[in-house]
Amino acid sequence: MHLIAVSTIIILTVISFFHLYWVFGGKIGLDKSLPTTPDGKRLLNPAKPLTFLVGIVILSFAFVAYKLYYDYSNDLYSFLGWFIGMVFLLRSIGEFNAVGFFKRIKNTPFAKYDTLLYSPLCLYLALAYAFLASNI
Numbered sequence: 243m244h245l246i247a248v249s250t251i252i253i254l255t256v257i258s259f260f261h262l263y264w265v266f267g268g269k270i271g272l273d274k275s276l277p278t279t280p281d282g283k284r285l286l287n288p289a290k291p292l293t294f295l296v297g298i299v300i301l302s303f304a305f306v307a308y309k310l311y312y313d314y315s316n317d318l319y320s321f322l323g324w325f326i327g328m329v330f331l332l333r334s335i336g337e338f339n340a341v342g343f344f345k346r347i348k349n350t351p352f353a354k355y356d357t358l359l360y361s362p363l364c365l366y367l368a369l370a371y372a373f374l375a376s377n378i
Contacts, residue, residue, distance in 0.1 A: 243311065243373065243374075244311070246370050246373055246374065247307055247308070247310070247311035247312075247370075247374060249370070250304070250307040250367060250370045250371070250374070251304045251307050251308055253363070253367070254300050254301070254303050254304035254307065254367070255301065255304050257300050258297045258298070258300040258301035258304065259297070260275075260297075261293050261294070261296050261297030261300065262294065262297040264293055265290050265293050265294045265297065273351060274351050274352055274355045275352070275355075276288075276352060277340035277341055277347070277350070277352045277353070277356070278340075278347075278350045278351075278352055279347065279350070280347060280349055280350060282350075285339075285340050303326050306319055306322045306323060306326060307323075307370070307371070307374055310323045310371075310374040310375060310377075311374055314377050319375075320375050320377075321375075322375075323371045323372075323374050323375025324371070324372070324375045326367075326371050327367075327368045327369075327370075327371030327372045327375060328368070330364045330365070330367040330368035330371065331364070331365070331368035333361075333364040334361045334362070334364035334365040334368060336361065340352075340353070341356055341360075341361075342356070342361055343357075343361050343365075
C-alpha cells in the first residue's frame with residue numbers, strides 16, 4: 243500500500259508541475275499533451291488560466307492521496323478518493339473520439355502517447371484511489 247500511495251503522490255505532483263510549467267511558457271511535452279486531428283489541428287486549446295487551474299486541481303488530488311494513506315480518519319477524504327478514482331477511470335475509458343482506450347483517432351502523436359502512457363496511467367490512478375479510499 244505504501245508504494246501505491248507514494249507513487250500516486252509523485253506521479254500527480256509531476257503532472258501538476260508540467261501544467262504549471264506550461265502556464266509559464268514551457269514547451270517540453272506540450273505537442274504530445276493535447277489531442278489533435280489526423281491533419282494536426284488541435285481539438286483542445288486551453289487558456290493559461292484553465293491550465294493553471296488543472297495543475298492546482300491535480301496537485302490537490304495528490305494531497306487527497308496523501309491524506310488517504312497517512313491520515314485516514316475522515317469520511318470526506320474517502321468520498322473524494324472514490325470520486326477522483328472515478329474521474330480517472332472515466333478518463334481512461336475516454337470520450338470515444340480522441341482520448342481514452344476506445345478513441346477513434348489513433349494515428350497522431352497524442353494518440354500514440356495516450357494509448358501507451360496516458361490512458362494506462364489513468365487506469366492505474368483509478369485503481370490506486372480505489373485501494374486508498376477503501377483502506378485495504
